[in-house]
Amino acid sequence: MCSFLWQELSNRRNNQDRIKMEDKEKEFTRIVHEHKSRIYTVCYMFSDDSDQVADLFQEILINLWKGFSGFRGDSSISTWIWRISLNTCINALKKKVRSLETVRLNMDIDPYEDVDEEALQIRQLHKRINQLGLIDRSIILLWLEGLSYDEIAAIMGISVKNVSVKLVRIREKLKNMSNK
Amino acid sequence: MDDNRLTIDQELEDIRQQYSVLKARFDRQEIVTEKLMRNALRRKISTYNWINMYIPLIIIIPAVTGLFSIADRLHLPVWPCVAGAVISALLVLSEFLIRRKYKDVFCLDTDVRKAAHSAKEYKVMETRLLVFGSILVALYVLAAYYSWFSAIAGSSGIGLTSDPLRWVLFGLAISAIVAVTAYVSIKGLRIFDSLIKDLEE
Known part of the structure; x- marks a missing residue:
């Protein structure tokens, strides 16, 4: 009798855990779908080929998943995603450590290989932004996304004044690039 | 203008x-x-960092403990086994404490500047641990080698022993020592490589 009750309780607990986990996965999937173009854009700006984009995208997903349970909502979900995406890409480029096991696949849309007008424009953007340093690249990405100076400052961990100074310098650099 | x-x-x-x-x-x-x-989602928990960190505990300590019992039975000095276990535990504990202190490097939900700053400090601490660990391991290798080799050689009276089990034991001990040295060296090369890249930047 006791063992029957114990088994019943254990089954119920397992079911509850499974449902909780499924809900968590659904919520996570929804958030990623909502922000996927943002994450892809960060990966693209820190990569040299589509395989690396996929690798970085997956590392970001894994880091997001790892931090998902601990996300307390102190910042907005988009700020949280920006931080993890930028930190993952910067760390990956700096460390060049053995990457996690990732799936190799061709992207449905490959901005490195496609030859249409859009792809050419995108490659031009990649070429320009890739000449900037890692921090400058992050700041210009956040600015292009339309984030306020306050939000950029919060994500980067610098003052609002510093953001505006850095943006002026980045603009100068971009201007010099186009003059060359 | x-x-x-x-x-x-x-x-x-x-x-x-x-x-x-x-x-x-x-x-x-x-x-x-x-x-x-x-x-x-399939790979919800990455085991890579965990395995990387506990490799000395998983491999070295059971190997050393096993050697301890054999060495004791064969009347060889047992201090290299104890010292090996202590050194492995010290290295793992130090690594654990450093990682705990610089968790921002692994917890990516922090601002970019803080994460970069923690990453740099973490590398410096890792290098210090590596230098200290290498010196400790080198001293250990020399002392352990000397102690066991003299015991084995001394037992035969002519510099070599005819007991094959002692040679197997000797080989195992050397393999364990080489494994610790290789682990520290590979880790060191990686850290120095990333430090040089940082300096180049």
Whole structure:
């Protein structure tokens, strides 16, 4: 009798855990779908080929998943995603450590290989932004996304004044690039 | 001046336009997102860091403990086994404490500047641990080698022993010592490599 009750309780607990986990996965999937173009854009700006984009995208997903349970909502979900995406890409480029096991696949849309007008424009953007340093690249990405100076400052961990100074310098650099 | 401003604005306008094209394009990326998502969810907990950190505990300590009992039975000095276990435990504990202190490096939900700062400090601490660990391991290797080799050689009276089990034991001990040295060296090379890259930047 006791063992029957114990088994019943254990089954119920397992079911509850499974449902909780499924809900968590659904919520996570929804958030990623909502922000996927943002994450892809960060990966693209820190990569040299589509395989690396996929690798970085997956590392970001894994880091997001790892931090998902601990996300307390102190910042907005988009700020949280920006931080993890930028930190993952910067760390990956700096460390060049053995990457996690990732799936190799061709992207449905490959901005490195496609030859249409859009792809050419995108490659031009990649070429320009890739000449900037890692921090400058992050700041210009956040600015292009339309984030306020306050939000950029919060994500980067610098003052609002510093953001505006850095943006002026980045603009100068971009201007010099186009003059060359 | 006004002309300059106009050029800069035009430049940024172009970039903004290109950026929106890029985002719209990635909005249409479906199949790969699904596959990457499934793979990421399947691999919910990465074991890589865990295994990397506890490798000395998983491999070295049981090996050393095993050697301890054999050495004791064969009347060889047992201190190299105890010292090996203590050194492995010390290295793992130090690594654990450093990682706990610099958890920002692994917890990526922090601002970019803080994460970069912690990463640099973490590397410096890792290098210190590595230098200290290498000296400790080198001393240990020399002392252990000397102690066991003299015991084995001394037992035969002519510098070599005829007992094959003692040679097997000797081989195992040397393998364990080489494994610790290799582990420390590989880790060291990686750290120095990333430090040099940082200096180049």
